[in-house]
Amino acid sequence: MDDNKDLKSLTEIRDGQLAVIVSISGGRALTKRLADLGLRSGIMVKVLRSALFSGPVQIELCGSRLVLGQGLASKIMVKEG
Amino acid sequence: MKDDKKINIVLAGQGNAGKSVVFNYLTGLHQHIGNWAGKTIEKKEGTLYYKGYTIDILDLPGIYSLNTYSEEEVISREYIVHQKPEFVINIIDAVNLERNLMFTLQLLELECPVILVLNMMDLARKKGIAIDTGKLGHLLNTPVVPTVALRGSGITTIIDKVIELKDKEKSYNPPEYGKEIEKCISVLSEKLKDSHLPYPPRWMAIKLLEKDKDIIKLVKDYSKDIVTEAEELGSDLEGIHGHDSSIVISDERSHLAAQITRLVVEISPRQKPSLNEKLDFITTHKLFGYLVMIGIMGGMFLTVFGFGNWLSSRFDLLFGTWHDWWNEAFGISFASSLGWSAVESVLALIQIALPYILPFYVLLYILEDWGYIARISFLMDNLMHRMGIHGKGCISFIIGLGCNVPGCLSCRIMESRRERFITAVLVTMVPCSAVSVIVFGLVGKYVGLWWALGLYLFAMVIIFIVGKISSRFFLGEPVELIMQMPDYKTPHLKTIVSQTWEALKEFIYIAAPIVIIAGVLIQAIHLAGWMPAISDVLSPVTVNWLGLPAVTGILLIFGILRKELILVMLAAYLGTTNFGDVLTARQMITLAVVSMFYIPCVATISVLWKDYGWKKAMIICIIEILFAILLAGIVSRLLSFMM
Numbered sequence: 063m064d065d066n067k068d069l070k071s072l073t074e075i076r077d078g079q080l081a082v083i084v085s086i087s088g089g090r091a092l093t094k095r096l097a098d099l100g101l102r103s104g105i106m107v108k109v110l111r112s113a114l115f116s117g118p119v120q121i122e123l124c125g126s127r128l129v130l131g132q133g134l135a136s137k138i139m140v141k142e143g
Numbered sequence: 144m145k146d147d148k149k150i151n152i153v154l155a156g157q158g159n160a161g162k163s164v165v166f167n168y169l170t171g172l173h174q175h176i177g178n179w180a181g182k183t184i185e186k187k188e189g190t191l192y193y194k195g196y197t198i199d200i201l202d203l204p205g206i207y208s209l210n211t212y213s214e215e216e217v218i219s220r221e222y223i224v225h226q227k228p229e230f231v232i233n234i235i236d237a238v239n240l241e242r243n244l245m246f247t248l249q250l251l252e253l254e255c256p257v258i259l260v261l262n263m264m265d266l267a268r269k270k271g272i273a274i275d276t277g278k279l280g281h282l283l284n285t286p287v288v289p290t291v292a293l294r295g296s297g298i299t300t301i302i303d304k305v306i307e308l309k310d311k312e313k314s315y316n317p318p319e320y321g322k323e324i325e326k327c328i329s330v331l332s333e334k335l336k337d338s339h340l341p342y343p344p345r346w347m348a349i350k351l352l353e354k355d356k357d358i359i360k361l362v363k364d365y366s367k368d369i370v371t372e373a374e375e376l377g378s379d380l381e382g383i384h385g386h387d388s389s390i391v392i393s394d395e396r397s398h399l400a401a402q403i404t405r406l407v408v409e410i411s412p413r414q415k416p417s418l419n420e421k422l423d424f425i426t427t428h429k430l431f432g433y434l435v436m437i438g439i440m441g442g443m444f445l446t447v448f449g450f451g452n453w454l455s456s457r458f459d460l461l462f463g464t465w466h467d468w469w470n471e472a473f474g475i476s477f478a479s480s481l482g483w484s485a486v487e488s489v490l491a492l493i494q495i496a497l498p499y500i501l502p503f504y505v506l507l508y509i510l511e512d513w514g515y516i517a518r519i520s521f522l523m524d525n526l527m528h529r530m531g532i533h534g535k536g537c538i539s540f541i542i543g544l545g546c547n548v549p550g551c552l553s554c555r556i557m558e559s560r561r562e563r564f565i566t567a568v569l570v571t572m573v574p575c576s577a578v579s580v581i582v583f584g585l586v587g588k589y590v591g592l593w594w595a596l597g598l599y600l601f602a603m604v605i606i607f608i609v610g611k612i613s614s615r616f617f618l619g620e621p622v623e624l625i626m627q628m629p630d631y632k633t634p635h636l637k638t639i640v641s642q643t644w645e646a647l648k649e650f651i652y653i654a655a656p657i658v659i660i661a662g663v664l665i666q667a668i669h670l671a672g673w674m675p676a677i678s679d680v681l682s683p684v685t686v687n688w689l690g691l692p693a694v695t696g697i698l699l700i701f702g703i704l705r706k707e708l709i710l711v712m713l714a715a716y717l718g719t720t721n722f723g724d725v726l727t728a729r730q731m732i733t734l735a736v737v738s739m740f741y742i743p744c745v746a747t748i749s750v751l752w753k754d755y756g757w758k759k760a761m762i763i764c765i766i767e768i769l770f771a772i773l774l775a776g777i778v779s780r781l782l783s784f785m786m
Binding site: 090093094095097098099100102103110111112113116117118120123124125126127128129130132134 | 522
């Protein structure tokens, strides 16, 4: 269990906010897949947009834009700022 | 003896990098799109004749990595290793260099001859991104060719490079990572050196540390010790870095990609939000985004149906007298009737299906080239997810509204087999333009427009419910949406034309033969005088359960061929198009419901057969027939309380 109280999931970050990835709450396969896309702990991303009805999240990463399904995004734990 | 003038190359890269544009440019009309053996993934091959050389080009599917997340990745990796193309042309998006480089590094690890194509240089320049291509080539030890594929600039340079380097000695310098990792890699690759396994030893070493299941199995068969040692080394790395060794490797690639990018790219800062950003703001807005989407979809519909109706009636005038000519030329006989039904099937495809499919495809490809389709996936993903499929499934539905055949074909863009299948099944329940003919021409005209629209809504609800049920029934998780959001760009005419042409070609090759055969068959049954007998056999269902006139039995059989035939043949049978005289409102609605959901038309069945096998296709047909009959019967009874 995380004792870090500032930890949120990517889906809880507001549009336009920056966030630093802390951990992935998923299995090794998922963590690896995200890592292959450049999403790993310590990386800063900017949340651009989230769709209505808790849909996918658009983020900016290394200068390019990525869209992540809501299920995925909810497993990426971040710290704001 | 090796043919000296023949070269074999492969295009690889992430989606959205302009790979297809390059492929189309190089191969033009000498293209062939098939399937990878035993899979539903498209295989695009073509040939280029250039400066006396015959160059065979294979366009690999757009992929983000060479691990085993998807069939596309496995196919690509296996092809490169086993088929050993002379060059792998890696097409990279200059605007997203760092992200693209992560794939390039994986390619270089495979120790295959790579030529890097830096595409979209114009877009990069507009964004203030300047890239030192010489330095990039030096750092990666590969030739780099900058291009603007849409304008065709630089593309022949790629082939010139291929020809220039063809016979030269090829040396591979796979990328080097951090010291501790390199140590582990060299220990393992040393042991794998004499294994005679088909992959480069260094690459296998990296894959072992990445815990790639396929490679672990392969190496285990050769030597269990190496696998054990890899596990130990992996744990060591984990101890040093604090992550699983597979993550450590990904990290190394990310670091190297970032490092190279930093050395090679200079960005002049942008001042104000670009047009792209403003456009994106509106089109993905929580509220306006959906309004815009409804607007665009609505506009697309009106255009498709407007144009379709117009073109259809033109063809109607044109083909109207052909039957008489035929009879005059060939007389009236069993054989000539059969001959005519073959001709008529083709004419009907042209007259009824084509006028709608053509504008549909054109508009679809315009939207896709512009970049809007990705926004649709974004806005609709959540809803699609509740149906057990991906956001991209929405696109297949939209296409299916024009015609189920390309709708089902488009399911190939889904990543997992499970999703492809579920989406295809759901697409068959989407009312296509033929079904719309029935909905509008019968219910809309005689019962009321609101009833017609209500039927569409009803269809959407049913599809949603079926989707939800099937997602429970078919075990497995829907693949999460991960996609790169492309920038908006001006649609390119040549791309749209060639994509539309490819789509039309595929539709014709699949639909036409089946439709002709089925048409002739049904005509033969009709001429043999078996139709009345058949409609009698079906009357317990049609008359008793559905409350429809007995002739409906035959109509529904004709409907298997093409759904609008239900209405067309009814008019022929009754001798009038005044359906209101013959059918009650309740009957019309019931007939429309059956038409919507029972068996897909023959052309669609052929696609299902081709992509998913005859067993699954048959099961879908049978289930849908039963479902439609049951549903329509219930609807009929409910309506009898209301009307």
